Amino acid sequence: MESICYNDALKIIVMTPSNLFGKYQMKMNRRVFLKTAGAGLSAMMTLDCVMARDGVWRPNILFFYPDQHRFDWTSLNPELPDITPNLRQLTKRGVHFTNAFSPSPVCAPSRACLASGKTYANCGVASNGNPYPLHQTTFYSLLRGAGYRVLGCGKFDLDKPGKSWGIDGRHQRKGKTSLLEAWGFSDGIDNAGKQDGVNAYKNLKRPEPYFAFLKSRNLADAHIKNFKTLDHDYTGPSIMPDDAYCDNWIANNGLNLIRLVPRPKPWFIQINFNGPHPPMDITKSMYEKWKGTKFPPAMPQGILRKAGKGSDMSAKRRNYGAMIHNIDRWLGIFQEELKKRGELDNTLIVYCSDHGEMLGDRGMGGKSKPYHPSACVPLVISGPAIRKNVVCDKPMETLDLTATFLDYAGIPIPKEMDSRSLRPFLEGRSGLPRTHATSSLGGWSLVFDGRYKLIANRPKEKKSKKKRKSTTELVLYDLKTDPVEIHNISGQHPDIVARLKPLLPPVGPYRNLKREAKKGSPRYTQYPCREKKAVLKGQRPPERDFSRRDALWS
Numbered sequence: 001m002e003s004i005c006y007n008d009a010l011k012i013i014v015m016t017p018s019n020l021f022g023k024y025q026m027k028m029n030r031r032v033f034l035k036t037a038g039a040g041l042s043a044m045m046t047l048d049c050v051m052a053r054d055g056v057w058r059p060n061i062l063f064f065y066p067d068q069h070r071f072d073w074t075s076l077n078p079e080l081p082d083i084t085p086n087l088r089q090l091t092k093r094g095v096h097f098t099n100a101f102s103p104s105p106v107c108a109p110s111r112a113c114l115a116s117g118k119t120y121a122n123c124g125v126a127s128n129g130n131p132y133p134l135h136q137t138t139f140y141s142l143l144r145g146a147g148y149r150v151l152g153c154g155k156f157d158l159d160k161p162g163k164s165w166g167i168d169g170r171h172q173r174k175g176k177t178s179l180l181e182a183w184g185f186s187d188g189i190d191n192a193g194k195q196d197g198v199n200a201y202k203n204l205k206r207p208e209p210y211f212a213f214l215k216s217r218n219l220a221d222a223h224i225k226n227f228k229t230l231d232h233d234y235t236g237p238s239i240m241p242d243d244a245y246c247d248n249w250i251a252n253n254g255l256n257l258i259r260l261v262p263r264p265k266p267w268f269i270q271i272n273f274n275g276p277h278p279p280m281d282i283t284k285s286m287y288e289k290w291k292g293t294k295f296p297p298a299m300p301q302g303i304l305r306k307a308g309k310g311s312d313m314s315a316k317r318r319n320y321g322a323m324i325h326n327i328d329r330w331l332g333i334f335q336e337e338l339k340k341r342g343e344l345d346n347t348l349i350v351y352c353s354d355h356g357e358m359l360g361d362r363g364m365g366g367k368s369k370p371y372h373p374s375a376c377v378p379l380v381i382s383g384p385a386i387r388k389n390v391v392c393d394k395p396m397e398t399l400d401l402t403a404t405f406l407d408y409a410g411i412p413i414p415k416e417m418d419s420r421s422l423r424p425f426l427e428g429r430s431g432l433p434r435t436h437a438t439s440s441l442g443g444w445s446l447v448f449d450g451r452y453k454l455i456a457n458r459p460k461e462k463k464s465k466k467k468r469k470s471t472t473e474l475v476l477y478d479l480k481t482d483p484v485e486i487h488n489i490s491g492q493h494p495d496i497v498a499r500l501k502p503l504l505p506p507v508g509p510y511r512n513l514k515r516e517a518k519k520g521s522p523r524y525t526q527y528p529c530r531e532k533k534a535v536l537k538g539q540r541p542p543e544r545d546f547s548r549r550d551a552l553w554s
Contacts, residue, residue, distance in 0.1 A: 094382025141184030154272030298360030
């Protein structure tokens with residue numbers, strides 16, 4: 001059977017009658033013409049995901065979004081073992097940002113900023129105690145409205161206090177569309193984070209999707225018992241087999257979602273891995289692969305003992321690297337899947353994270369801090385027309401991914417969004433849309449210009465009968481000479497402080513957000529105290545109108 005070249009078929013389809021029967025006098029009988037035209041039409045249908053009816057080129061978008069991956073834990077750091085070989089290869093085909101800042105280094109606020117394209121001050125989610133405000137547009141809904149098949153799997157954290165995942169992960173609501181649809185997704189599976197899933201199963205007796213899967217495998221109760229040892233200090237392997245390990249389960253869900261997309265419909269998928277978020281649980285095979293491998297120690301050395309941290313930080317850092325390597329392995333698998341589908345050359349691939357992890361640096365663990373390991377994340381973008389093998393050390397904000405996704409989909413960026421498109425920079429047509437990066441959370445905010453970082457911190461108010469007006473403390477670090485951010489030089493450089501201070505995001509009054517969420521403050525959580533009983537009974541309280549909520553800033 002004769003084969004017809006893809007490019008030749010396109011040329012034949014776009015020929016005018018004068019071209020077709022003029023100069024070249026192409027001779028073809030009815031059978032050859034139909035075969036040629038049919039191949040060309042098939043090619044044109046394949047290109048439907050590239051060129052929409054309005055003439056806008058719309059690529060597929062693969063968005064890897066692991067939880068708590070800090071900026072410097074990749075193979076691009078020469079001090080680390082080769083934990084992300086696939087990400088390293090991806091940078092050769094795209095742009096790598098080394099100073100990419102999370103808009104707010106905590107799960108729910110960061111993801112709300114991304115979904116809404118708004119800064120922390122404007123996104124309506126102050127802490128993990130807030131659900132995403134449903135009156136607020138998401139970029140997911142805009143993509144879906146433009147004809148994309150919008151998919152997601154893993155830990156969304158857009159309704160963290162609601163605990164209403166359901167076994168199918170769609171957050172079904174009686175008499176209403178599911179929350180998954182309300183957020184703008186066409187299909188997907190939202191599962192809980194590591195601790196939230198355990199708590200929902202133990203306390204609410206409601207398995208979310210991952211625990212429903214574990215239950216079907218008779219692994220749920222064993223995982224609960226095992227989880228008692230899986231705290232932030234755990235360094236041994238878990239009992240979970242590789243095929244039931246949560247991140248592997250999430251990735252397989254993502255592959256299945258892509259495979260269900262009818263061709264040639266353009267698609268967007270966000271893979272929300274639970275790792276490398278603590279606890280540092282890894283499977284036996286992951287443990288054996290990295291056992292004995294040395295990772296760089298926490299910095300500065302000697303501070304962990306003073307901070308009272310565990311002595312086995314080296315093992316925690318090794319397990320953290322093992323989790324990242326496992327996610328990177330899936331990055332390679334997804335690219336192979338796109339090759340098989342013939343879609344790799346028409347797919348925008350983005351690797352990022354919601355926030356980082358201190359991992360013992362400065363004697364600290366976790367996130368929510370204004371320091372680089374907590375607030376700065378890896379970001380690599382590759383795809384058609386994007387420059388190759390480019391490293392950008394200038395500061396930028398991952399908030400700008402929202403506008404970038406919309407720009408590549410040919411969708412106008414709403415005026416109310418704070419996000420700015422990176423597409424002109426990625427394609428070499430202009431510089432970055434910002435000259436500095438910012439981040440904020442609760443009582444602190446920061447601005448970074450590429451060398452100096454200014455942090456505004458509203459200190460905790462001491463208990464006193466007299467109410468004293470709290471003052472904002474300003475701290476300045478020179479990241480060039482002090483990368484661990486130890487020495488405050490604000491007193492020596494008032495000129496730099498004066499230059500950066502106007503660029504700081506607003507700092508709210510100090511609040512213990514965790515405590516307020518637990519107490520059920522209506523200002524910070526959807527479920528005040530009088531409604532807690534309904535939640536414990538498995539009922540979803542009435543939704544609240546957040547449009548008139550008090551301003552976060554004083």
